[in-house]
Amino acid sequence: MILIEKLKNWARLLKQDVLMLWFATKNRNTPWVPKAVCIFIVAYALSPIDLIPDFIPILGFVDDLLLLPILIWVAIRLIPNLILQESRIRADQWLIQNQSKPKSNLGFLIVAVIWILMLWLLYMHIKS
Secondary structure, eight states, rough: HHHHHHEEEHHHHHHHHHHHHHHHHOOOOOHHHHHHHHHHHHHTTTTSOOOSSSSSSSGGGGGIIIIHHHHHHHHHHSSHHHHHHHHHHHHHHHHHHHOOOOOOOHHHHHHHHHHHHHHHHHHHHOOO
């Protein structure tokens, strides 16, 4: 298998995992700590903007290649197996029916607020 095919397969699996976490957040049996972690991950993953924009060389892909998979791994370890299985089935069905991922306005808001705070802190630092 060539590298490009491996990367495409990895990206597809990552997309499935994010959807699985999305459905885990909707399950009323998901404990509150894993649910909170999943909400953060899903909001960030489905946000139309990144914390570190992709056009920044090397750093732009750190969140996509390292941070997001690590956070997903942590969330999967926190969620009970039965909920994971149900959520994975629902995610697979979603992908078959819709062929697209949902969007997260909350994720957009979180990233936008972080950027605004960073710019404000930079301004305050330069000003002083």
